[in-house]
Amino acid sequence: MSDAAPPRAIPADDDAGLVQRAVAGETAAFEALYRRHVARVHGVLWRLSGMHAALAEELTQEAFLHAWQGLPGFRGDSAFSTWLHRLAVNLALMRMRTPEREETVDPDTLVLLAGGAREFCAGERAELEQAVARLPPRARAVLVLHDIEGWQHQEIGAALGIASGSCKAHLHRARGLLRALLGEPGATLHDDTGVRGDD
Incomplete structure (x- = not known):
């Protein structure tokens, strides 16, 4: 039998508890924050990037990297989710201010859109997302x-x-x-x- 302690299970802490633990150096707590918030962050960045999947993924990674680095300075004046969301949106807006890049819609992304929607709505949702991207x-x-x-x-x-x-x-x-x-x-x-x- 090993003397090493088993990995600590993450209880269903609220964000504030996870933030405190992450600031103290517990990477599992930050991983829990990541899992809890990545879908929403990626979703807004995907829409802001004009459905550009690769750019949205890059911005999502960058947002969580900035969050990890900035976590010790997080004062808790707002909810962690609000702070993270604004950090991600600000990154996207800064990227939009850089010299123009080609605006394209990733065709693979359009195929993925219909996956979670009911069949009769899939085409309309894809059409709406394409229009927003344009x-x-x-x-x-x-x-x-x-x-x-x-x-x-x-x-x-x-x-x-x-x-x-x-x-x-x-x-x-x-x-x-x-x-x-x-x-x-x-x-x-x-x-x-x-x-x-x-x-």
Whole structure:
């Protein structure tokens, strides 16, 4: 029989307990935080990246690396999930500010979309995700953060460095473009919002 202690099982701790243990150097606690939050983080990064699977995966890894490195400085003013989510979104937004990269939708990703959806909805969901991916980066970011992630205009404005009024205009533009991309009768790709189209 070995003198080594068996690996410690991770109880169903809340995030605060796991964070304390991870800061103390317990890697199993950070692994538990990773498992608990990776799907949501990856999901928002996938949408913000325009359904670019490789970029979303890269950003997800980078977000958790930054979280691990920044964990000792986490003060607990907000929930860990909120802190992690904002860290991930900020990484994606910084990446969007870098020189343009080719915006493409990973075809393998489209095949995976239908896997969890009911058969009659799979095509519509894929069409919606493709349309969101085709939006200009800033319009896509505002739409995803507001309509999918539930952020307020002030929060989005602060993250993107724009006024909340501009955020509302970008959201209006994004919704109009999305309706046009989805072929809604009467919707056009003409941008009449007054929002600059250079994003």
